[in-house]
Amino acid sequence: MEVELRNLVIGCAVAALVALSARSEARPTALKMLQSPTAVAAKTQFGVASWYGAQWQGLETASGQPFNMDAMTCAHRHLPLGTKVKVTNLLNAHSVILKVTDRGPYVYSRVLDVSMLAAKRLGFMQAGLTPVRIQVVSYPDRTLLSQADTKPLATPAR
Numbered sequence: 001m002e003v004e005l006r007n008l009v010i011g012c013a014v015a016a017l018v019a020l021s022a023r024s025e026a027r028p029t030a031l032k033m034l035q036s037p038t039a040v041a042a043k044t045q046f047g048v049a050s051w052y053g054a055q056w057q058g059l060e061t062a063s064g065q066p067f068n069m070d071a072m073t074c075a076h077r078h079l080p081l082g083t084k085v086k087v088t089n090l091l092n093a094h095s096v097i098l099k100v101t102d103r104g105p106y107v108y109s110r111v112l113d114v115s116m117l118a119a120k121r122l123g124f125m126q127a128g129l130t131p132v133r134i135q136v137v138s139y140p141d142r143t144l145l146s147q148a149d150t151k152p153l154a155t156p157a158r
Helices: 002-020 116-122
Strands: 044-052 073-075 084-089 095-102 110-115 129-138
Touching: 044 116, 084 116, 095 110, 095 116, 110 116, 110 129
Parallel strands: 044 110, 073 095
Antiparallel strands: 044 129, 073 110, 084 095, 084 129
C-alpha cells in the first residue's frame, strides 16, 4: 500500500510539473506560408479548404477576372494573384494544380477556397471542407502582377 501511495504521489508530482512547465515556442502544426515570391524555403501550408461555386459565378474576382466555378482556380489571403499551387486533399491524396485568382477565404479557420470543379477533382464537394496541403508551384512574373495585389483586402459577404 505504501509503495502504491508513493508511486501515486510521484506520478501526480510529475504530471503537475509537466502541466506547469513553460510552453514551447515552437511553431504551431500549421506551417505559415511565406509571402515573398523571392523566398524559396518553406513554401508549404497545411489547413482546411472549402469551395465556392454558383452563387459567385461571373462575379469579379480580386484579379479582375470573372469567377468561373468550372475553372481550376482558388482564393488565398496572401499569395500573389497568379501564383500556381498544388493542393492535396489529405484524406484521399487527390491533388490538383490551381491558380490563385481571388482573395479569401473569409472564415478564419480556413486557408483556401477552391472552385467547384477543383472541389470535385479533390473529392470533397459533398463534404464541403477537407484538410489540405498547399505547395507553391510557381509565382507569377513580377512585371505581370496586377494592381489587385496591392489593393487592401475587403471582406465580401461569403
